[in-house]
Amino acid sequence: MTGYSAPGDTEQEYSTTNRTRAELLVNGVYPEKVRDHAAEVLEGVEPGVERYRYAAALTEFVYENVDGTDGESNKALYRPDYVLDHGVESDCEDQAVLLASLLKVRSFKTRLLGVVDEDWGNHLMVQVCFPENSVEDLQGEAQDFYSAEVPRIRFQSDGSGGAWLLCDPVYSPVVGCVNEEFFQENEGGELVFNEDTRYDYFSLEDS
Helix, strand or coil, X not given: CCCCCCCCCCHHHCCHHHHXXXXXXXXXXXXXXXXXXXXXXXXXXXXXXXXXXXXXXXXXXXXXXCCECCCCCCCCCCCHHHHHHHCCCECHHHHHHHHHHHHHHCCCCEEEEEEEECCCEEEEEEEEEEEHHXXXXXXXXXXXXXXXXXXXXXXXXCCCCEEEEEECCCCCCCCCCCCCCCEEEXXXXXXXXXXXXXXXXXXXXXX
16 A cells, blocks of 8 residues: 555645545445445344444454455455455455445445554554544443453544544454554543554545
8 A cells, every 4th residue: 555644744745646546545435336235234233322333243244254465465456345245355455445335335424544654554444433422332332242342442533523433444343443553542532643653534525
């Protein structure tokens, strides 16, 4: 995966290659191609508070059923329905775009998050937005949904009542997990980037 901008970089400072790659990732989200898959995954699942269990079931599905490439990055981006229909090995880009497609088809407010770290390299994840005042209740939903003990849900506040929860299907099935390769958390449970982590958000609102 190509690099992303460092904090404070402007859109104009993207190289042509990076900008093209970012557009490819955003345009790779095809909700209509995975509609039936999402419905199948969610059959029999109760939505829970703010439909958290729907997001959890979709994230868990990608985590458990899509084979990774053991750190090797594909040169091409697979379309989400192709990953599902053919069972191909996929990297973090494929898995993030697939999960974003599954979430979007269920009308979740979703964005892609790209990070670059000198030690850990490049990585792509998904974030899904919930009301910030529901985070405590979402913690209870997480404990009930997942069979294992779930650490405290972490989030990034959008400053206007929204809480962006991390979904990283390469790393964890938990919506609201923290990947410590790139993040820390403050005392309030909010995620903050590690000092050496560069990052950028890719909006999917118009995709």
